[in-house]
Amino acid sequence: MGHRAxxxxxxxxxxxxxxxxxxxxNKHNSVLFVLGGLPRETSQLLYNVHxxxxxxxxxxxxxxxxxxxxxxDARTNGIWxxxxxxxxxxxxxxxxxxxxxxxxxxxxxxxxIGMKGKYLCRVCRAxxxxxxxxxxxxxxxxxxxxxxxxxxxRTKEGTLEELKxxxxxxxxxxPSAVDGxxxxxxxxxxxxxxxxxxxxxxxxxxxxxxxxxxxxxNRPAEAQVPEGSPGRGRSSKATRLAEFLQExxxxxxxxxxxxxxxxxxxxPNSDSPFEALHVVLLGVVKYWWRDACARQDQRxxxxxxxxxxxxxxxxxxxxxxxxxxxxxxxxxxxxxxFRIILQVAPAxxxxxxxxxxxxxxxxxxxxxxxxxxxxxxNLGKYMVSNVTMPPRTDVKTYMxxxxxxxxxxxxxxxxxxxDNPMVQ
Numbered sequence: 001m002g003h004r005a006x007x008x009x010x011x012x013x014x015x016x017x018x019x020x021x022x023x024x025x026n027k028h029n030s031v032l033f034v035l036g037g038l039p040r041e042t043s044q045l046l047y048n049v050h051x052x053x054x055x056x057x058x059x060x061x062x063x064x065x066x067x068x069x070x071x072x073d074a075r076t077n078g079i080w081x082x083x084x085x086x087x088x089x090x091x092x093x094x095x096x097x098x099x100x101x102x103x104x105x106x107x108x109x110x111x112x113i114g115m116k117g118k119y120l121c122r123v124c125r126a127x128x129x130x131x132x133x134x135x136x137x138x139x140x141x142x143x144x145x146x147x148x149x150x151x152x153x154r155t156k157e158g159t160l161e162e163l164k165x166x167x168x169x170x171x172x173x174x175p176s177a178v179d180g181x182x183x184x185x186x187x188x189x190x191x192x193x194x195x196x197x198x199x200x201x202x203x204x205x206x207x208x209x210x211x212x213x214x215x216x217x218n219r220p221a222e223a224q225v226p227e228g229s230p231g232r233g234r235s236s237k238a239t240r241l242a243e244f245l246q247e248x249x250x251x252x253x254x255x256x257x258x259x260x261x262x263x264x265x266x267x268p269n270s271d272s273p274f275e276a277l278h279v280v281l282l283g284v285v286k287y288w289w290r291d292a293c294a295r296q297d298q299r300x301x302x303x304x305x306x307x308x309x310x311x312x313x314x315x316x317x318x319x320x321x322x323x324x325x326x327x328x329x330x331x332x333x334x335x336x337x338f339r340i341i342l343q344v345a346p347a348x349x350x351x352x353x354x355x356x357x358x359x360x361x362x363x364x365x366x367x368x369x370x371x372x373x374x375x376x377x378n379l380g381k382y383m384v385s386n387v388t389m390p391p392r393t394d395v396k397t398y399m400x401x402x403x404x405x406x407x408x409x410x411x412x413x414x415x416x417x418x419d420n421p422m423v424q
Contacts, residue, residue, distance in 0.1 A: 003090055004083070004088070005091040008037075008094040009037055009094075009095060009096075010033045010034070010094050010095065010097060011033060011034050011043075012031065012033050012099045013031070013101060014031045014032075014105055014109070015101055016105075028055065029054065029055060029063065031052040031060065031067060032050060033050050040374060060108060061109075061191040061258055061259060062191070067259075068262050068263050071095075075093060075095065075264050078092060079092045096263055096265075096271070098271050099266075099271060099272045100272075102277070102278050103115060106122060109258075109272065111159050111187055111188065111189040111191075111192075111261065112186060112188065113183070117183065117188070122272070123154060123270065124151035124154060126147055155269060156266075156269060159187050159261065163192060163257050166178045167192070169181060170196050170199055171249055172245075173203065173241055173245060175196045175199045176200065191259065195256045199245075199248055210237065276372060281342070282335055285364070288357075289330055289333070290330050292304075292353050293327050296352060301328075303352065304327050305323035305324050306323060309322065316340065318340055321340065321344070326341065342368055
């Protein structure tokens with residue numbers, strides 16, 4: 001008689017946290033997981049969050065070496081467990097459903113160059129630079145059109161292909177060329193970069209030794225050796241370099257790429273969900289609120305402070321707002337402050353900012369409840385109730401409004417990289 005086999009979806013999580021209980025920051029990278037099939041209300045309970053690894057020395061991708069190996073083994077052989085309801089042994093086969101983390105960590109797991117790169121999105125190939133675009137308004141329109149639409153998606157297979165090109169270029173004797181290839185493709189693997197740096201150091205030493213052996217001359221080494229000497233007839237420099245590079249590669253592990261890319265049926269580009277905290281609250285809302293406060297003169301700031309302090313927030317479950325703090329220290333606020341600001345912005349900003357900016361705020365406030373809704377109880381009813389305001393349409397509405405009024409205000413963050421993941 002056979003045994004039951006269960007698929008076990010996992011949600012991996014990795015972030016940097018402080019290892020101290022004091023206020024002094026002591027960075028530790030930690031990797032955890034929760035079972036992907038748990039109900040939302042129980043998935044974040046402490047006993048359902050399973051610890052895997054933590055370190056203040058090893059990078060997240062270094063820690064993922066063993067985790068990736070264990071997942072591959074479990075995917076092949078399974079894990080025997082006891083089903084307390086069926087009262088029998090079962091075979092559990094775990095697989096990674098998604099990775100949760102902030103944007104920089106998700107980019108690192110996906111071997112992406114990050115949001116400051118030319119290709120700023122880990123999900124698609126959206127491009128931020130002006131190269132190969134028409135000059136003037138036509139180029140700006142093309143850039144914004146590309147930015148506000150989901151681009152060509154990135155895949156694990158495409159990432160591995162780009163990394164193999166970088167590896168081939170590095171072991172041709174040009175490890176310094178890897179940075180240029182990473183910039184041109186948006187694929188940058190921090191795990192692979194360690195081996196590139198090791199190669200560069202060994203290559204520099206080899207070249208110094210080679211120069212010393214040839215007496216610093218540019219002539220071939222064979223020409224430096226007298227007739228009849230043992231060194232006469234040695235191989236060319238190109239051949240010796242190729243042999244040296246092959247030897248260095250043999251000394252390295254078989255896999256020198258991001259171990260996350262070896263997890264079966266998991267694509268870190270598409271399986272890392274949209275992260276609302278940094279994209280919305282610490283992204284768009286933060287910059288828009290700073291701008292709204294910066295536009296005010298003394299009288300405008302006084303009005304804005306008064307409106308905030310007098311707003312009835314009893315229905316929000318928070319204490320009375322401190323208008324002076326929210327306006328005077330707009331550059332030092334945190335996520336929970338912006339969560340409240342997002343809910344009261346239509347009431348407190350009316351008449352204090354240009355109409356285009358105010359319309360953009362309204363669009364953002366309509367979009368936010370759709371993003372932060374923790375659970376859709378009735379999907380059919382939810383879709384019908386939002387027919388007149390589809391989520392994707394709302395994204396484009398507020399982004400178009402944002403672009404329009406920001407261009408007139410001359411701000412530099414009209415296409416903040418934090419906005420792009422919302423389009424995907």
